Amino acid sequence: xxxxxxxxxxxxxxxxxxxxxxxxxxxxxxxxxxxxxxxxxxxxxxxxxxxxxxxxxxxxxxxxxxxxxxxxxxxxxxxxxxxxxxxxxxxxxxxxxxxxxxxxxxxxxxxxxxxxx
Amino acid sequence: xxxxxxxxxxxxxxxxxxxxxxxxxxxxxxxxxxxxxxxxxxxxxxxxxxxxxxxxxxxxxxxxxxxxxxxxxxxxxxxxxxxxxxxxxxxxxxxxxxxxxxxxxxxxxxxxxx
Numbered sequence: 001x002x003x004x005x006x007x008x009x010x011x012x013x014x015x016x017x018x019x020x021x022x023x024x025x026x027x028x029x030x031x032x033x034x035x036x037x038x039x040x041x042x043x044x045x046x047x048x049x050x051x052x053x054x055x056x057x058x059x060x061x062x063x064x065x066x067x068x069x070x071x072x073x074x075x076x077x078x079x080x081x082x083x084x085x086x087x088x089x090x091x092x093x094x095x096x097x098x099x100x101x102x103x104x105x106x107x108x109x110x111x112x113x114x115x116x117x
Numbered sequence: 118x119x120x121x122x123x124x125x126x127x128x129x130x131x132x133x134x135x136x137x138x139x140x141x142x143x144x145x146x147x148x149x150x151x152x153x154x155x156x157x158x159x160x161x162x163x164x165x166x167x168x169x170x171x172x173x174x175x176x177x178x179x180x181x182x183x184x185x186x187x188x189x190x191x192x193x194x195x196x197x198x199x200x201x202x203x204x205x206x207x208x209x210x211x212x213x214x215x216x217x218x219x220x221x222x223x224x225x226x227x228x229x230x231x
Contacts (some may be wrong), residue, residue, distance in 0.1 A: 033217035045207060045222035052217060054175075091160065097216060104150065104173055105220060107160040 002027045002094050006108035013082045014116050020067075021077045021111045023092030029053075033095040034068070034075045035105070038088040048090070051075065082115045089113075119144065121223035123208050129229045130198050138193040138226045144208030148172075148193040150211070150220055151183065155204035163206075166191055195228070203230045 003026045013019035025034070036048040051059045051068050058066050062082075067076045079086055092108040122141045130136050142149050151163040166185035167168040174181075180196040189210075195202055205227050209220035 024192075035219060037222075042224075043205070044224045047221070050217075050219055077170075095134045103148065103211070103216075104162040104165055104175070105152075105160075106162070107152075109159040116150060 002029075002096070002106045004054070004092050004094050004106050004108040006090075006092055006111050008111045008115070009109070010112045012114040012116055013079075015082055015084060017082055018078060018080045019082055019113065021079075021090050021092075021113065022106055023075045023077070025073050025094050027073070027094065027096075028055065029096060031097040033097070034066075035093040035095070036064070036066070036075075036077045037091045037093060037107075038086075038108075039091065040085075040088040045091070049077065079113075084115050084117060087113060087115045121208055121210050121221055123206075123223035125226060125228050126224070127229070129228045129231060131231050132198055132200060134198050135201075136195045136198060136228055138195075138206050138208075138228070139190065140193070140208030140210075140223060141190045142208075144211035144220055146221075147189055148211050149185055149189065150209040151191070151193050152207045152209065153177075153204045154207055155201070156224070157168050158204075160207070164193065198230050200230050202228060204228060 005024045032053045034051045039045045049061045063080045089110045091110045093105040124139045148167040165173040183193040185191045205225045207225045209222045211218045211220045
């Protein structure tokens with residue numbers, strides 16, 4: 001079974017600075033999908049970024065980028081120019097390559113990020 | 118475009134009762150997923166419905182069940198409620214015609230067992 005580990009239960013960063021959230025995973029699959037979701041205090045889970053394992057290029061979405069290290073099974077999220085609205089719980093998630101019953105997401109326990117003014 | 122909608126927002130029940138949670142997916146999405154977010158346990162996969170059929174279920178007892186209707190909306194039923202069922206229940210939808218599509222989540226239903 002796949003497992004996702006987020007080793008930082010809580011982090012804080014000053015507004016406008018850069019922060020990196022860590023995520024490691026364990027799988028025997030060669031192809032899969034990785035996601036970062038954020039859950040602000042209002043609680044709706046929002047997709048931040050998506051990475052396909054067969055693509056070597058790291059995904060980016062505006063101020064959000066990932067450092068995907070497939071051999072190390074590492075998938076960290078970098079937030080640049082942090083804003084107060086980035087305060088949220090961030091979840092790393094894994095999805096198998098598809099087919100049959102494989103479309104469920106396996107989540108890490110989350111990292112609570114607080115952006116301080 | 119309307120997002121995933123869940124009802125009710127909050128549900129208070131007592132032990133032994135039954136709870137029904139509802140979810141409407143994004144228009145065009147045929148797959149609905151249910152997750153339980155319990156304090157200290159993180160997000161755990163409960164059930165996946167696609168095209169009206171249960172495709173996969175997580176490690177939960179049979180008293181957690183559900184169904185998907187022809188319009189792709191879904192219900193999650195929890196029978197014989199126990200205190201540890203208190204959690205936020207999140208519904209997500211996706212279009213699974215292409216592998217690896219992200220799931221879009223609703224606001225959740227907070228189920229409290231007294």
